[in-house]
Amino acid sequence: MSLQATTWQTVGPYFRIGLSPLFVSELASSSVEGPRIAVSGQVLDGAGEPVPDALLEIWQADARGRYAHPDDEQSETIDSGWSGFGRIPTGDDGSFRFTTINPGPVRGAGDALQAPHLLVGLMMRGLLRRLVTRIYFPGEPANESDEILQRVSPERRGTLLLKPVAEGQYLWDIHMQGKEETVFFEF
Amino acid sequence: MSVVPYRSPYPGTQPEYLHRPYVSSIRRAPAQPPVKIPQTLSEVTGPRFDATEIAAGGFDLTRQHKGEPLGERIVVSGRVLDENGCPVPHTLVEVWQANAAGRYFHIRDQHHAPLDPNFTGQGQMLTDERGYYRFVTIRPGEYPWGNHYNAWRPAHIHFSLFGPAFATRLVTQMYFPGDPLLPFDPIFNCTADEKAKNRLISQLDWETTIPQEALGYRFDIVLRGREATPFENPNRL
Numbered sequence: 001m002s003l004q005a006t007t008w009q010t011v012g013p014y015f016r017i018g019l020s021p022l023f024v025s026e027l028a029s030s031s032v033e034g035p036r037i038a039v040s041g042q043v044l045d046g047a048g049e050p051v052p053d054a055l056l057e058i059w060q061a062d063a064r065g066r067y068a069h070p071d072d073e074q075s076e077t078i079d080s081g082w083s084g085f086g087r088i089p090t091g092d093d094g095s096f097r098f099t100t101i102n103p104g105p106v107r108g109a110g111d112a113l114q115a116p117h118l119l120v121g122l123m124m125r126g127l128l129r130r131l132v133t134r135i136y137f138p139g140e141p142a143n144e145s146d147e148i149l150q151r152v153s154p155e156r157r158g159t160l161l162l163k164p165v166a167e168g169q170y171l172w173d174i175h176m177q178g179k180e181e182t183v184f185f186e187f
Numbered sequence: 188m189s190v191v192p193y194r195s196p197y198p199g200t201q202p203e204y205l206h207r208p209y210v211s212s213i214r215r216a217p218a219q220p221p222v223k224i225p226q227t228l229s230e231v232t233g234p235r236f237d238a239t240e241i242a243a244g245g246f247d248l249t250r251q252h253k254g255e256p257l258g259e260r261i262v263v264s265g266r267v268l269d270e271n272g273c274p275v276p277h278t279l280v281e282v283w284q285a286n287a288a289g290r291y292f293h294i295r296d297q298h299h300a301p302l303d304p305n306f307t308g309q310g311q312m313l314t315d316e317r318g319y320y321r322f323v324t325i326r327p328g329e330y331p332w333g334n335h336y337n338a339w340r341p342a343h344i345h346f347s348l349f350g351p352a353f354a355t356r357l358v359t360q361m362y363f364p365g366d367p368l369l370p371f372d373p374i375f376n377c378t379a380d381e382k383a384k385n386r387l388i389s390q391l392d393w394e395t396t397i398p399q400e401a402l403g404y405r406f407d408i409v410l411r412g413r414e415a416t417p418f419e420n421p422n423r424l
Contacts, residue, residue, distance in 0.1 A: 004197050005197075018281045018310070045215050
């Protein structure tokens, strides 16, 4: 039996009504191990205007690179306070902020490890289906061999890297279009 | 390690990011094509939610306030399957909608139709072990919007589903059969494939209709399914 996946439709401007009960901007409770980080930024449209009605969804592994999901054979050893899910709306000025832990390297193809990264799903009025991107960490040696990052042309890779502003504090803007357009993935 | 990937969409069954008749997409759709990547453990895992994380009465949008909301009561239900025809059990379904007058309980909705103090328009539920969901609500009203001159959205309910993986995420809108506004709506019409588009229209359902009380509408949902086995497609990671 083979069915076709249901067609996406935009999340629209009023998603807060349905999706706010599960807004999560602090991904790690106090019991979760790992260095804390804060990521803030702004979502900007093709005219450079802030997008006040965007929604980010984060999915990430814990500090030891384990996903809280049965497909990860290490999942049973995870701290019960860790889910790895975040859901953050932008404010009136298009800004967002979330705190989490540094993820560990996750298993990739073959014996390779992927560089530490966060998955980001992006939805907003005007987007007919979700966009997906990844956040990587600057200065991480494993970035050089990461199978996904290597598929991105070198001149655009920077759009996926956090910009450090202080210890554990990072900036990361999302540009929908233009010279600094963020790299989005399809899989 | 190798993972069993989720299937790619059938051509034409998902919207392009840029759809000029939907004006908001012009500045917000990326100009560059997306970079194609293989699925890894990151994409085939995803968040899971259980009953402790959702509101107990989330399946009845007509009983969230002191009084009863205005409007025509309806029951919406359906089954969540994957592309292989397997039920998707215990997955989170979130819904939101306008009230009977076509007004959202949201600060940015300035349409001068009345708010209903007894209706928020927010629902949450899990599918059961066979993939079924069901909720009680009122039929949402149509409403005007600013996309173009005299633009009106057909009546619709927003749906958000997760499925088993980050890759299976779905946000969509359910429409009502026979709505005369459907041919004019750039959001409903954003998908090339006619059949795929029409699957967003629910069906009147006598099975779930409650006599003397509420008409039933059926809306089945299909999430991405996995490739049959990792061996069928050895070149994918």
